[in-house]
Amino acid sequence: MTDSPNCWKCRFFKISWDPRFPYECEAMHFKSQALPCIQVMSIDGRHCQWFLSKPDENQDSEPAEAIGGIKGNQIDRSA
Numbered sequence: 001m002t003d004s005p006n007c008w009k010c011r012f013f014k015i016s017w018d019p020r021f022p023y024e025c026e027a028m029h030f031k032s033q034a035l036p037c038i039q040v041m042s043i044d045g046r047h048c049q050w051f052l053s054k055p056d057e058n059q060d061s062e063p064a065e066a067i068g069g070i071k072g073n074q075i076d077r078s079a
Contacts, residue, residue: 007025011052028050
């Protein structure tokens with residue numbers, strides 16, 4: 001097994017709506033044709049510094065409203 005980050009196991013990895021750039025990294029705000037971890041390695045020469053493992057699906061997790069969402073007077077900037 002390797003120590004390099006795997007986008008498929010990262011909580012910032014998303015599949016994009018854009019067929020030209022199907023992979024997206026929410027942490028670094030970019031879309032690419034290759035997996036973001038491969039793009040980062042080819043450009044920077046280092047492994048992705050933003051990698052954060054997805055939570056284990058088998059564990060009891062907090063409700064969605066406790067994890068994220070708009071609280072108080074915060075503005076939703078994701079749209």
